[in-house]
Amino acid sequence: MHQSKILPYLLLLPAAVLIVAVVAYPMVYGITLSLTDRTLHSFEADFIGLENFRKLLQDDRFLTVAGNSVLWPIYTVIGSVLSGFLLALILNQNFLGRRFARGILLVPWTVPTVAVAFVWVWLYDPLVGIFNQIVLLVGGSRLPFMSNVGMAQFWMALPVTWRFYPFVMLMLLAGLQAIDQELYAAAGVDGANMWQRFWHITLPMVRGILGLVTVLEFIWLFNHFDIIWIMTGGGPADATHNFATYAYYQGFKTFKYAYASAIGVVMLAILFFSSLVYLYLQDRMEIEL
């Protein structure tokens, strides 16, 4: 460690300036905004206390969105963590073309979200989309996908899950490869079967990473905006809105700046708790390492 009193602060200064200007100050501004009645058309905003939050609780659309926001992480976090884990286990096997498979399975993560949304709009095309063609070929009847209010959020979860599983896969694969092979050899001598080896060696060894990526995926997917906004804009009948798209809708389609900020504050409160969980898990990880 170098000894210097001022230099480290000088080194951090540029980053600190950016963080204050783009995150910290706007955060305080946003929280203040949520306590006013500011819209695009109001030049002077009045302080109205918690009125916006009271209105949120009476806004049927917001309550629908809040309901969606419970289901949304369940679909997408479970989907991306399970598929990422499954693929990591597969890629940890020895097989021909493993490196190639790993490479190609990472592609969804590197493609811009806009392109992901476009591809899935086409896959879901009700008339000539490939999914409905497959459904018809196996003798089913056309699926309405995004036009069915009851199922829209489920179908929306697929492209988003597809974009986000590679991160889980990558982290868990690195974790799996760090497991000492001797452990499996010893378990083999003891006559443990495949399932027992998974349950008693693999799972405990990657538990820490699994917990961290699950929280991270929750945070990212909870915040996710791009793919939903491009594919449906939150429709039909608000079925695919989450907090993020609904806040954006209130802010930039109806221009209720203060009301949208109140939704942002609700998101901040929820994410604050998830961040604490994340930091706790990371601390525990550090002890284990």
Next chain:
Amino acid sequence: MTDTNRAPPGAPFGARGFGWRLQWALRKGLLHLLIAAVIIVFIFPIWVGVDTSIKPANQLRKFPTSILTTSPTMEKYAQALGPLKLYRYMGNTVIVAGATTLLGLLVGSPAAYALSRFKFRGRSFFARTVLLIYMFPPMLLIIPLYLMMTAVRVRDSLFSLIVTDTTFALPFSIWMLKAFFDTVARDLDDAALIDGCTPLSVLYRVLLPVSGPGVVATAVFCFMLGWGEYLFAVTFITTQSLQPITVAVYALISPFAVDPSLLMATSVISAIPPVIFFFAAQKWIVQGLMAGAIKG
């Protein structure tokens, strides 16, 4: 799930009975089939996207359609780059992503150096704060940022995107660089200091040059972030000629419009640079992410 292909303990493989070997081969064959099936399912959307982009129009709306076109055409790529002038918007994206990369390194590396090599009050507070940025809801920031940028008249500019993208790239750039700096032996710093380097020049004379892979990984990460960013771009930029490709594609051809092949061609074009860059630096990015997201 793990190593079905490893022979159980006991007699060597060759000494086992035919039945056992047959069973082993079958299991291994089955495993490969399963792997192939799973991988095909997961890459199917990419396959269809690329295939659609090179499919001639008359094959597009056939039932049943093919998933491997027999007469590929590059017509839509020519249309996207020619009449639609996609390269103009790509130029905006290159500026934003390039500047984000440069600034990400310029701002990130001194901060990473401080966190890796110095002991000072507030060190862990700063480290934590930086990490929390990528857990922050951008929706709370976007309205204040919109109003602030409008007030100082920088909103409808590439500058506004560069500043926000750089900030949101900071957690990754700082943590990845710190992880790579941490692996460099302190003896190198000390030797350089004895040779008359100032503590500041240790950063660019010693740490940055030795952590080449880390710098590349960080650069690629910032680049990808700047390249694919959509939320700020669609909100801040109102002048069409300043739109980056992510926004322009949507504006030029609505995804619900008539030409899926053109849409897929533009999507492929917009995806090629980040995909290539990512794969060039894949190994180091994984290292850096592990260090930043998991170990903290």
